């Protein structure tokens with residue numbers, strides 16, 4: 361990558377050092393103005409944000425900023441707009457209702473079998489669309505060791521928790537040792553089957569993904585790393601190396617993209633992003649409708665925009681490159697996924713068969729006849745899941761097939 365001129369003095373060793381990247385992040389309007397000529401709205405946005413929200417851009421991520429275009433998707437993700445200081449009707453400080461599901465300071469427990477562990481309140485780069493900005497932008501006092509210990513004790517006491525997402529903030533701002541301590545604490549809990557680590561590091565500070573880190577994460581398998589690419593500009597050689605290091609070490613990588621007005625709100629941009637991610641061996645998992653986080657309305661799209669984008673992608677790229685479109689319902693209702701409407705209705709075809717009419721991605725109508733009989737239960741189910749019939753316990757993993765909601 362071509363470095364921003366502000367950082368050409370750094371040695372290659374410094375540039376490749378994730379801690380150097382964190383230490384040298386641009387955190388003020390003056391520093392950003394030295395990196396790119398700021399447009400007037402960006403100056404006003406930064407002035408309004410000063411002292412109210414956190415700002416940070418790593419030298420690596422700053423080098424992706426287009427100095428000539430304020431509408432650059434990287435700039436729009438990290439430089440506040442003046443609209444960020446405004447409140448739109450419907451904006452919420454806690455957009456997805458986490459506070460009412462927060463039994464411990466560092467735990468959000470919304471779905472029965474899944475919990476979120478907030479490992480840290482800081483990030484390497486502060487995204488202007490952040491949902492958890494009430495925490496990451498500095499209104500909370502952070503998560504010390506006592507808060508994390510309390511979180512581990514909570515998970516230990518709640519045997520229904522099968523899946524823990526270590527998030528924050530960005531847990532990869534922590535040292536390997538600190539993160540390893542948290543993961544080891546979780547892995548020592550017998551009922552925790554699955555771990556996930558949610559981080560933007562492969563996007564904003566790919567130097568953070570060292571061989572040592574990837575090997576450490578692999579020791580806690582099954583562990584998924586969930587990252588957050590939003591635009592093809594972020595798919596650099598460095599980001600590819602980071603993702604491939606994880607996958608090569610046996611750490612599966614999934615991606616969650618946030619649909620952002622004017623940043624990535626087109627089928628062409630998102631199709632390009634998702635196809636590039638697959639070449640990194642990263643699976644596009646969710647496309648998120650923007651949450652109602654206060655100060656982010658200018659970045660949100662109408663609900664139909666995401667559905668229309670999925671409709672345009674379907675049939676034009678492989679299914680692997682099409683994520684679920686998710687809306688995290690305001691007030692803590694949980695996630696729902698949206699689809700274009702393919703099912704047109706019930707009816708009969710020219711042979712007199714009962715069934716359903718559907719449309720394909722080209723808008724052509726097709727008929728799918730119902731099979732004879734409507735009973736869709738599996739006769740062997742009661743034998744296999746013996747607890748359903750009042751017998752012995754079900755198989756430990758297979759028995760948990762009726763999950764609530766999505767995460």
Ligand code: SF4
Pocket residue numbers: 482483484485486487489490491492493496528529530559560
């Ligand atoms: S990295 Fe994640 S938690 Fe941090 S500011 Fe960005 S979206 Fe928010």
